[in-house]
Amino acid sequence: QSESERMTETSLTLEFTGGSEFLVGNQKMHQVSISGEELTIRSVLIWLKENLLKNCDRIDLLLEGDAVRPGVLVLVNDTDWELLDEEKTVLKNGDRVTFISTLHGG
Amino acid sequence: QSESERMTETSLTLEFTGGSEFLVGNQKMHQVSISGEELTIRSVLIWLKENLLKNCDRIDLLLEGDAVRPGVLVLVNDTDWELLDEEKTVLKNGDRVTFISTLHGG
Amino acid sequence: TMHAPHSLSKEQVGRYSRQLLVADFGVTGQERLSSSSVLIVGAGGLGCPCATYLAAAGVGTIGIVDFDTVSLDNLHRQVGHKEKNVGKKKTESLRDSLHELNSSIHINCHSVVLDRHSALEIFKGYDVIVDCSDNPSTRYLINDASILLNKPLVSGSALRWEGQLTVYNYGERCPCYRCVFPVPPSPHLVTNCAEGGVLGPIVGTMGSLQALEVIKIISQSGATYAGRLLLFDGQSGKMTTVNLRERSPKCAVCGPHPTVTELIDYDVFCGSGVHDKTPDLKVL
Amino acid sequence: TMHAPHSLSKEQVGRYSRQLLVADFGVTGQERLSSSSVLIVGAGGLGCPCATYLAAAGVGTIGIVDFDTVSLDNLHRQVGHKEKNVGKKKTESLRDSLHELNSSIHINCHSVVLDRHSALEIFKGYDVIVDCSDNPSTRYLINDASILLNKPLVSGSALRWEGQLTVYNYGERCPCYRCVFPVPPSPHLVTNCAEGGVLGPIVGTMGSLQALEVIKIISQSGATYAGRLLLFDGQSGKMTTVNLRERSPKCAVCGPHPTVTELIDYDVFCGSGVHDKTPDLKVL
Ligand SMILES: [Zn+2]
Ligand SMILES: [Zn+2]
Numbered sequence: 001q002s003e004s005e006r007m008t009e010t011s012l013t014l015e016f017t018g019g020s021e022f023l024v025g026n027q028k029m030h031q032v033s034i035s036g037e038e039l040t041i042r043s044v045l046i047w048l049k050e051n052l053l054k055n056c057d058r059i060d061l062l063l064e065g066d067a068v069r070p071g072v073l074v075l076v077n078d079t080d081w082e083l084l085d086e087e088k089t090v091l092k093n094g095d096r097v098t099f100i101s102t103l104h105g106g
Numbered sequence: 107q108s109e110s111e112r113m114t115e116t117s118l119t120l121e122f123t124g125g126s127e128f129l130v131g132n133q134k135m136h137q138v139s140i141s142g143e144e145l146t147i148r149s150v151l152i153w154l155k156e157n158l159l160k161n162c163d164r165i166d167l168l169l170e171g172d173a174v175r176p177g178v179l180v181l182v183n184d185t186d187w188e189l190l191d192e193e194k195t196v197l198k199n200g201d202r203v204t205f206i207s208t209l210h211g212g
Numbered sequence: 213t214m215h216a217p218h219s220l221s222k223e224q225v226g227r228y229s230r231q232l233l234v235a236d237f238g239v240t241g242q243e244r245l246s247s248s249s250v251l252i253v254g255a256g257g258l259g260c261p262c263a264t265y266l267a268a269a270g271v272g273t274i275g276i277v278d279f280d281t282v283s284l285d286n287l288h289r290q291v292g293h294k295e296k297n298v299g300k301k302k303t304e305s306l307r308d309s310l311h312e313l314n315s316s317i318h319i320n321c322h323s324v325v326l327d328r329h330s331a332l333e334i335f336k337g338y339d340v341i342v343d344c345s346d347n348p349s350t351r352y353l354i355n356d357a358s359i360l361l362n363k364p365l366v367s368g369s370a371l372r373w374e375g376q377l378t379v380y381n382y383g384e385r386c387p388c389y390r391c392v393f394p395v396p397p398s399p400h401l402v403t404n405c406a407e408g409g410v411l412g413p414i415v416g417t418m419g420s421l422q423a424l425e426v427i428k429i430i431s432q433s434g435a436t437y438a439g440r441l442l443l444f445d446g447q448s449g450k451m452t453t454v455n456l457r458e459r460s461p462k463c464a465v466c467g468p469h470p471t472v473t474e475l476i477d478y479d480v481f482c483g484s485g486v487h488d489k490t491p492d493l494k495v496l
Numbered sequence: 497t498m499h500a501p502h503s504l505s506k507e508q509v510g511r512y513s514r515q516l517l518v519a520d521f522g523v524t525g526q527e528r529l530s531s532s533s534v535l536i537v538g539a540g541g542l543g544c545p546c547a548t549y550l551a552a553a554g555v556g557t558i559g560i561v562d563f564d565t566v567s568l569d570n571l572h573r574q575v576g577h578k579e580k581n582v583g584k585k586k587t588e589s590l591r592d593s594l595h596e597l598n599s600s601i602h603i604n605c606h607s608v609v610l611d612r613h614s615a616l617e618i619f620k621g622y623d624v625i626v627d628c629s630d631n632p633s634t635r636y637l638i639n640d641a642s643i644l645l646n647k648p649l650v651s652g653s654a655l656r657w658e659g660q661l662t663v664y665n666y667g668e669r670c671p672c673y674r675c676v677f678p679v680p681p682s683p684h685l686v687t688n689c690a691e692g693g694v695l696g697p698i699v700g701t702m703g704s705l706q707a708l709e710v711i712k713i714i715s716q717s718g719a720t721y722a723g724r725l726l727l728f729d730g731q732s733g734k735m736t737t738v739n740l741r742e743r744s745p746k747c748a749v750c751g752p753h754p755t756v757t758e759l760i761d762y763d764v765f766c767g768s769g770v771h772d773k774t775p776d777l778k779v780l
Contacts (some may be wrong), residue, residue, distance in 0.1 A: 288512050293597075427697065447717070
């Protein structure tokens with residue numbers, strides 16, 4: 001791996017809760033490194049589909065096409081992505097992106 | 107304030123919970139700046155006595171002489187000071203020191 | 213302050229003495245609680261502890277909405293009910309438990325299916341609404357009725373080892389349920405407690421926290437979860453508080469140009485009925 | 497796994513179906529709960545919800561230790577008791593409530609003053625000890641008895657708007673109460689609920705969380721609070737988890753060279769009796 005390639009990798013923590021962790025090996029925290037300049041959440045979703053969710057047959061529990069399905073909240077460092085730039089939010093090294101399936105039970 | 111004086115100030119968040127906040131104006135979080143090289147918790151305790159606790163008549167709820175009284179836990183950035191260097195723990199800018207009066211009720 | 217003029221009876225001062233002593237609650241907090249009314253929607257896992265702690269604390273009037281009856285498989289988590297009440301209405305079962313604890317408060321049973329026809333008439337009699345329901349359709353209904361009547365809404369939910377809690381419509385900038393979830397989830401993607409299960413202490417924790425939010429709202433003391441969401445993962449013991457978006461200018465019900473100005477058919481909106489059960493699990 | 501051979505009766509499968517479904521709990525978790533025994537020390541604000549959720553979940557045997565009787569000023573937070581039981585023993589009052597919810601479990605009432613003479617004999621019959629007591633003297637006694645018998649100890653406490661929770665003596669590196677608090681606080685510096693007050697939903701939350709820790713220990717599922725301390729500030733809604741020290745090599749009871757090898761006089765050790773009340777507040 002060359003220096004220039006490493007410069008464009010972003011290290012992230014991806015976190016899945018509320019049941020969405022069942023799609024990714026029942027593991028809530030995933031340390032990942034994704035390549036690309038100016039990495040956005042949109043690119044993370046595409047990366048997710050091609051990597052962590054590759055062999056998942058219930059991908060519809062998290063994504064609808066390339067978008068997050070209704071009922072799933074996305075946070076960056078514990079802040080609702082609506083307060084940031086939603087899908088266009090640019091991520092930096094060390095950021096934590098959380099996907100929360102909201103619960104309806106009682 | 108000269109540059110050299112400013113260099114030896116340490117900005118801390120002091121946090122008081124479990125009832126010890128009543129000693130410091132019933133306010134749980136205090137942003138303070140304390141001067142001195144290699145600031146330790148011991149120095150913070152002395153500073154506390156001379157500043158935040160100056161007019162407090164129940165200082166014994168927190169301190170016994172210059173030491174923390176039995177039943178009070180001290181944390182630095184949410185870690186028990188016993189895992190660090192206790193009174194001799196050196197603090198850096200931005201550290202948070204928490205004094206917890208432990209509760210016994212039920 | 214204990215000796216200042218107040219409206220509490222001698223019996224109230226005795227019964228509530230240990231909370232009258234609490235700094236930032238006190239006599240004023242108790243007076244506010246005693247003259248307030250709270251509606252608990254759902255007498256299940258969340259509703260039981262929430263109603264119990266509000267009754268114990270002396271909320272003047274508690275309303276309970278539920279159309280269901282107690283079943284044996286409720287009792288591992290719905291601790292306001294009793295074995296002897298299996299088959300009876302949950303509203304009346306819970307009411308009887310609350311009155312055994314505190315006979316001095318008023319309790320109203322609304323043993324109806326909450327829908328577009330019944331909700332506003334019931335809700336309008338209460339100061340604070342608590343969502344202890346168990347499906348998206350009812351959650352949108354509760355939200356819209358709370359917005360149309362401008363009542364604060366304390367919302368809790370739980371599944372498996374996890375719980376979520378927030379307060380909607382409490383303050384100018386506080387979002388509502390539709391601000392955060394403008395589009396309902398597909399019904400086949402929603403897991404309920406009959407399918408995913410839930411542990412009793414999870415709903416116990418969340419329902420107790422809902423009661424505390426109600427007490428903070430009514431006593432006007434402390435910082436509520438308005439605009440914040442508490443995520444509780446009981447398996448790891450992790451508690452996270454996240455910052456939610458503000459009230460949305462595009463919100464269909466609480467925005468400046470609402471398209472929802474009266475209650476709608478929420479089963480159609482969500483694509484499912486609230487009565488859906490999971491028949492294959494009922495015969496376990 | 498629902499169809500694998502197991503030791504649960506048909507009635508148990510029906511009653512507990514909604515927790516049998518919970519991933520990482522399941523049939524094995526239920527079998528472990530049903531064959532376990534848990535001792536709740538203190539039938540007060542923490543003990544009521546903790547015992548209630550453990551009874552509901554089907555812990556096979558629950559012991560309750562308390563020498564006190566129910567009073568009216570308990571009922572704002574001690575929700576396992578009833579108005580009609582004011583003046584009766586708390587152990588029996590709580591036992592009756594638990595049996596109304598789940599008559600299939602065993603409940604032992606230990607209506608005695610827990611002291612150096614009675615503790616070991618009571619404790620030895622249980623797998624997990626839960627500290628729901630309300631004073632330092634009893635807390636040191638419970639700790640030492642748990643260490644001498646090598647039982648995990650789930651400890652909760654509460655005052656005003658705040659609660660604290662941890663698990664002691666669970667795992668090689670986990671500290672005990674004395675590791676963290678080697679020296680007892682001066683008795684005149686200890687505030688109890690009769691002086692400082694406490695809100696019901698605070699003990700409701702903490703007691704529910706204690707029940708969850710017990711379930712995780714018995715079912716061997718999830719990460720407990722061993723070595724960690726949960727701080728709950730209900731007024732701000734803040735939940736913080738802090739890392740505690742490891743077991744201390746200098747600890748007087750759990751260290752390699754203990755000086756406490758049998759129970760001592762804890763009133764003398766703490767400089768106060770457990771029966772201290774606050775007389776001026778009893779007449780409110
Ligand atoms: Zn809205
Ligand atoms: Zn120890």
